[in-house]
Amino acid sequence: MEIRLWSVAGEADAVAVAGAGAKVRETGDTVFAAGPDATVVIARGLRNAEDLTVSGPFPRLIEGRLTGGDGLPLHAFARLGDGCLALGTARVSALGRRRGVLHRLDLRLDTPLPEHLLDLAGTPAEQPGADWLDLLPEDPVKALEMFVADWYAEVPPGTPLPARGQPEPLRAFHRAAAGRPEVYGGSLLVHGEPAPGGPAGMPIIGESADGTFEVLIEAGADDPHVYYQGLSDQPLRERERLSAYLMLMVLARAAMDRPPDGLAEGGMAFADRAQARRIVAPLRRVPLRPLRWPCARSRLYAGPGTVVLLGADDADWFEVYVGTRHRSVLRRLRKIGLDWEHFDG
Template identity: 75%
Template structure:
């Protein structure tokens, strides 16, 4: 099946380009189809007129096709709030691995996108103003620095915080957070000084669990005490967790001015996709709270948390700096549990 370049088609039509009997694989960030006529990827990571970034995990068949040299043609589509924009064929430019596992693919479109379509595809919204995303997953501390500067401003009041004896990621967090009260409070709270054995460095806003540090490590594991019978270890270590914590604070609590624009809704899979379509998934492993698998998506003016406890329904939290960033959400027909604009 052939589709005209730059046309917008339904997802089923895009996947059909792979050919009859294609195997379809869905991840949090993309949908893949591998068939006799080619490989299809539908993603949201368009960086500019010709570069597309896709974050893992990747199905083994798709990984083999895209990194194994000569293989079937790769057809790329950009996910839009309604439909998929045909980007034409693409080729692999970089395969980023972490501990031997493929984490990211950088693709180059064979035909660069016309300038007037960049905003339609979300490229200009996701590439400009959120450059800190490009530092992940390699340097989460530097990414946190970039996010804080973007969201809160990079000239906080100097508020000294005792940092002696703390792991370096936590010291860096305190240095960045000086004067930004929004980084310390809310649904996830950070203490100025860890205390206890094992050290407690934070807690939930309602007091139902505490945040523990693995003693003695330079970049320690993080544990929740109170979410289960035994301390539950978070997927990312402290350096990455602190960035995820700051993003969660924005999505759920919407600082720095109280209830900034945003809200919370329960959404099905299709609705959740439309909510995050213009955003880029933060390329870190999902949080274990507030849902068992909580992924975060971000752009220059918006942060969204999509929490999954089962395969059918998602908790979605959205925070924005500008009410204009939320106009499109009013058109999705969501049943918002709360919404501020």
């Protein structure tokens, strides 16, 4: 069966493109069909005019077809509320595996979708929520747990690392981060266990990825002060204590870092004050004091599926880091005229 490009078809008609006797498998909101004529994928997750992300689990037959190169065409459809939008043929552009299991597939469309159809097919049904903001500033530990569970929902949790003798905020961080290396790594690394070696007996709990500074905490406190060693001649104390600092640090890295398995999209740019206001206008300011890293005053803003860091070293220009769970969120930023260092949108 042939369906015209960018037309809307019923699910049964879309599946029929695979050919007579096609084997149909459904996982969550995604439908796969493997037949003698083609392989069909019906999914949400259109990230831009060319890229479609399909989340697992993947039936064995479908995984073999998509990763084995059987020579049959692959037809992609975007799931709509009232049918399936025909996206045409596609090819596999990236595979995401976790612990050896295929959990994510990126497809590149052979014919890019016209701009006017992106709003129809490109916005996901749900974004990670922002209810955790309502817990701040009173309960940053619970807010961190909620954010990590939502932002990294596709990453199965694991067994927490031993955290004997650590202050409760650090133990809570390890519980939330268990099994999720993205939460431990990136531009700022958090150690599994504090290490000795800081001045005045302060334990070292982390360090920058480039090795320019270490993160220390005062010894013996329930919610200790946090210090950087290497950003100034003397240890530089952060504005927030450990419980709130860990919340801010996780948010900052969600804005700054691109996980290797494509969990998030984003970009980094330089903006003047007017541009910065436009970037954060739809978002809520995280009600905690600014971080001293990566800039002297680094404020965080957040909304559903989006985290933005605005870093200021002077009054006129800002470093802007944007992290989002879906590339469609970045579309409005194209029109602001930013000087992007890199941009996924």
